[in-house]
Amino acid sequence: MDILSVVGILLAIGALLGGSVLKGAGLSSLWSAAAFVIVIVGTTASIFIHTPPQVFKRALRIVRWTVQPPVADREALVAQLLEWSNVARRQGLLGLEGHVAEQSDPFLKKGLQMLVDGLEPEAIRHMLEIELEGEEHKDLAAAKVFEGMGIYAPTLGIVGAVFGLIAVMKNLADPSKLGHGIAAAFTATIYGIASANLFFLPIAAKLKSVIGRRSGEREMIIEGLIAIAQGENPRNIEAKLAGFLH
Incomplete structure (x- = not known):
């Protein structure tokens, strides 16, 4: 967490x-029901129009990464890659076949299967990089859903404030209602600016950070698998992957 x-x-x-x-x-x-409808419901409506359904669904799936990001132990991953390297040197690439079914990470499983199947290193790199780019693109598009909400919310907050001031102007003949009316008008502005700067934009930034870290881990996996496919010495592989640990 x-x-x-x-x-x-x-x-x-x-x-x-x-x-x-x-x-x-x-x-x-x-609390203002009118401000809630204009800002929160309005922002939701805007993002529905802005975003394709599949992207919005993905955004709902990954928003939990804000507090529960995917956990990956890079040191353990490097150790695993080095173990596979040693197995490949002793038994050949087919010796890794028994490890494929043990992998829970689809990306790692796919890469290891291609290694066992004897694909050329450049073919493995090409296919895994396409997989990485596609996954990263989808996740970044989902993160931008919250970025979009952070853009729309303040503007709708201003709209709510204007509506409130219009109501105030209609009651200028009754001074007792002016103070309450003006206060209610600015509640919508609070909703818009606060929701954007305290929640929507920080969530988008955190998700982008998590996505970047995951992409770095995927790049490390690609480099490790390619090195194994090329038959590099485990010590050289360890030195190559050391940079990803920092």
């Missing part, structure tokens, strides 16, 4: 609630 993300989410909520109380606005001022 990403503790920083969890703490950040709690601090974001605490900052909004605590700030409202400390400023004397009170917690009740943060």
Whole structure:
């Protein structure tokens, strides 16, 4: 679990609630059904129009990476690749056939199977790089869903504020309603700016970071498998992969 993300989410909520109380606005001022409909429902509608269904579904699947990113032990992965290298040197590439079924990672399993099948190193690299680029492209497109929400929300917050001010202008003859009306108008602005800068944009940035790290791990797997296919010495493979550990 990403503790920083969890703490950040709690601090974001605490900052909004605590700030409202400390400023004397009170917690009740943060709730407005009209602001919620205009900003949150409106942002959701915008992103539905903006995003293809399959991309939106993928975004919902990977949003959990914000607090629970995929865990990969790079040192253990390097050790595994070195073990396969030793097996290949002693028994040949067919000696790795028994390890294919043991792999839970589809990318690693696919690469190892191509190694066992005796494909040329460049063919393995080409196919795995296509797989990596496709996977990375889909994940980045999903991350941009939250980036898009972070763009639309503040603008819709302004729309909500304008609607609120229009309502205030209609009640200029009744001064008792002006203060409450203006306060309600700016609640929509809070919804838009706060949701974008405390949640949507940080989530997008965190997902991009996780995706970049996963791509780095995939690149390490490709380099390791290619080195095994080329029959390189395990020590040379270890030295080559050491750079990915940092």
